[in-house]
Amino acid sequence: MRRPLRERGVAPAAGTIAINSGLEFLLTFAVLFAVTTITRWVMGPSPIAHAIPGIHLRLLLIGACVGPLMAGLILSRPGKVSGAHTNPAISLAMWRLGVFPGAAVLPYIAAQLAGSALGVLAARAVWGPTTGRPPVAYAVLRPGPGWSDAELFAAEAVSMGVVVTLVGTFLRKPRLVPFVPWLVGLLVGTAIACLGTVTGGSVNPARQFGPAIVSGHLDFLWVYLLAPMAGAVVAAAVLNRVGDHRDARAAVDGDPEIS
Known part of the structure; x- marks a missing residue:
């Protein structure tokens, strides 16, 4: 989630993009293998599932496992090299924020999607047919009953917007950058x-x-x-607009930090 591949104004070589995209593939593979594995043991037939009553407590446990996993991958050696986006929306946002090269966006997204599919298949190979049966179903996501496409679109877009706003704000403040993985x-x-x-x-x-x-569950x-x-x-776009406004105001006020 840092600034991989380039310094500002310096375009990365094709070889560098390929290497870092390969790391994104491996990191996203690890995420989906772990998510599918955790879901299989927390939601599927297992001692853990029997010991934890209710979907909300199980989701809390899954979140408590996946959250530190994400931080650890960002802090890992491959994560420090590629940025550990593991998320096409993050790669797109980092480009729009000017801290990631546009030439690497599509290779990163392709690597992330491929890593996602193969991570799930690897979990299936390790844990067997139970991984594909309900309630695990390869950890596929579904909205709650009654959600329309438009409502889900708005909710997912707003949720991602909050994530990008917070991460982008942290990245723009040097003292907060070390806390981005967490x-x-x-x-x-x-x-x-x-x-x-x-x-x-x-x-x-x-x-x-x-x-x-x-899983073949392509709804939504x-x-x-x-x-x-x-x-x-x-x-x-909002972060860039706010940042440009602050820079312009600082220039008018004579802020030495932008001189």
């Missing part, structure tokens, strides 16, 4: 625990892509893919 982990874990029974708590197109493709997939991207673009 912020991301907290936001992901909170989304799972609080939104799991409402919208599914995705806020990540790659999170839904692999489970939906492997287009929403889970596009809504976070839309929310990310809008949030980045």
Whole structure:
């Protein structure tokens, strides 16, 4: 979630983009393998599932596991190299915020989606047919009863917008940058625990892509893919507008930091 691949104004080499995209593939593979594994043991037939009554407590446990996992991947050596986006909406937002090269956006997204699908398939190979049966169903997400496409789109877009706004704000304040991995982990874990029974708590197109493709449950997939991207673009635009306004005001006031 840092500033991988380039310094400002310096375009990365194709080889660098390829290497970092490969790392994004591995990191997203790890995320979806872990998410599917955790869901299999927390939601599926297991001693853990029998010991924890109710969907809300189970989602809380899943969030408590996935949140630190995300922070750890960002802090890992591969994560420090690639930025550990593991989320197409984050890659898009980082580009729009000017801290990520546009040439790397599509390779990153392709790597993330491929890693998502193969991570789910790997979990299926390790844990067997139970992974594909309800209530696990390859950890595919579904909104609560009665949700329309438009309502889900708005909820996912707003949720992603909140994530991008907070992460972007932290990245723009040097003293807060070291806390970004933990912020991301907290936001992901909170989304799972609080939104799991409402919208599914995705806020990540790659999170839904692999489970939906492997399971064949494609309902709402287009929403889970596009809504976070839309929310990310809008949030980045707002952050840029606010940042430009602050820079202009600081220039008028003679702020030495921008001289």
